[in-house]
Amino acid sequence: MKKIFLIAVFSAFLSANIYAACSQDLVVNDTLYYDIKEITIDPSCKEFTINMKHTGKAVKAAIGHNWVLAQKADMQSIITEGMKQGLKNDYLNKKNPKVLAASKMIGGGEKTSVKFSLSKLKKGTDYMYFCTFPGHLTMRGTIIYK
Numbered sequence: 001m002k003k004i005f006l007i008a009v010f011s012a013f014l015s016a017n018i019y020a021a022c023s024q025d026l027v028v029n030d031t032l033y034y035d036i037k038e039i040t041i042d043p044s045c046k047e048f049t050i051n052m053k054h055t056g057k058a059v060k061a062a063i064g065h066n067w068v069l070a071q072k073a074d075m076q077s078i079i080t081e082g083m084k085q086g087l088k089n090d091y092l093n094k095k096n097p098k099v100l101a102a103s104k105m106i107g108g109g110e111k112t113s114v115k116f117s118l119s120k121l122k123k124g125t126d127y128m129y130f131c132t133f134p135g136h137l138t139m140r141g142t143i144i145y146k
C-alpha cells in the first residue's frame with residue numbers, strides 16, 4: 001500500500017515538473033488558421049515559449065501571421081489599434097500594456113519564437129491568442145491556464 005502511494009506521488013511529481021511542456025509549436029500557412037485552436041499552459045511553468053512556422057508561399061505583406069497574447073476582453077481593441085500601425089510595425093502597437101506577448105509578423109518560409117513570463121497571467125481569466133494582420137479574423141485560439 002505504501003509502495004503504491006509512493007509511486008503515485010512520484011508519478012505526480014514527474015508529470016507536474018519534469019514533463020510539463022512549457023512550449024508549444026504552431027504551424028501556419030497561406031490559409032487564415034493556426035493549426036492549433038487551443039493551447040494549454042501548465043501552471044507549473046515559469047515562462048512559456050511559442051515556436052511558429054509559416055509553411056506557405058505568400059510573402060508577409062500578402063498573408064503575414066503573428067502570435068499575440070492578451071486577455072479576451074482586450075483582443076478587439078488591440079486588433080483595431082494594430083491596423084493603424086501598418087505592416088512596418090507588424091500591425092501591432094507593441095507598447096500597449098494589454099499586449100502580454102507578441103511574436104514578429106512572418107511570411108511564407110519563415111519562423112519565429114516568442115518567450116514570455118507567466119507572472120502577468122492570472123488563473124481564472126480568459127486569454128486568447130490571435131493574429132493582428134488585417135482581416136485575419138479566423139486566426140483565434142484559446143489559452144487554457146488553470
Ligand code: CO
Binds near residue numbers: 032063066
Ligand atoms: Co495572420
